[in-house]
Amino acid sequence: MTAWVGGLAVLVLGATAAEDDLATPAGRFSRIAGWAIVVVLATGTINALLHVDAPDQLWTTTWGRLVLAKLALFAGIAWLGWRNRTRLLPRLTGARKAFRTMALAEVALMIVAFGTATGLASSIPADAEAAARIQSVVT
Numbered sequence: 001m002t003a004w005v006g007g008l009a010v011l012v013l014g015a016t017a018a019e020d021d022l023a024t025p026a027g028r029f030s031r032i033a034g035w036a037i038v039v040v041l042a043t044g045t046i047n048a049l050l051h052v053d054a055p056d057q058l059w060t061t062t063w064g065r066l067v068l069a070k071l072a073l074f075a076g077i078a079w080l081g082w083r084n085r086t087r088l089l090p091r092l093t094g095a096r097k098a099f100r101t102m103a104l105a106e107v108a109l110m111i112v113a114f115g116t117a118t119g120l121a122s123s124i125p126a127d128a129e130a131a132a133r134i135q136s137v138v139t
Contacts, residue, residue, distance in 0.1 A: 004036040005110045012103045023092045026099070030085045037078055044070070051125035061126040066119050073113040080106040 007029045014022050048067050058064035080102055088099045124132070 001036065001040055001110070001114075004033055004040075005107060005114075007032060008103055008107055008110070012100055012107060022096065022099075023089070026089055026092060030081075030089060033081055034085075037081070040074065044074070051127055053127045053130065057126035057130050061129045063120060063123050063126040063129060066116055066123065067126075070113055070116045070120065073109050073116060077106055077109045077113065080109065 011022070011026055011029055014025065044067075052058060052064060052067070058068055084099060084102045084106070088095045088102060092099055
């Protein structure tokens with residue numbers, strides 16, 4: 001994820017310099033970002049499956065709600081990236097400003113996603129939170 005954000009940030013900076021060729025590095029980065037999406041989705045799915053015992057824990061626990069928020073952010077990031085790749089990258093010479101705007105929006109969502117990931121890392125996983133609730137009811 002860090003390479004994805006860092007690479008995109010460099011492209012955003014490159015989009016501000018009108019004389020630089022941005023199409024070649026943006027095309028290369030786009031392929032790397034495509035693989036990053038696959039890796040982030042796979043590892044996030046595995047992590048969620050390890051810590052959620054039942055589907056209702058996604059909306060009844062804090063950890064589950066953070067997973068859903070991160071999934072929504074990920075969907076937004078993927079959509080912006082797909083839109084940049086399919087609509088703006090082919091005509092990058094005339095669409096530099098639009099590319100930069102979409103890439104900045106993607107970076108902003110990534111920063112929020114990092115914050116959500118931090119919340120996930122520092123909160124109690126859904127299965128443990130649900131088990132603690134059952135234990136307190138029994139007690």
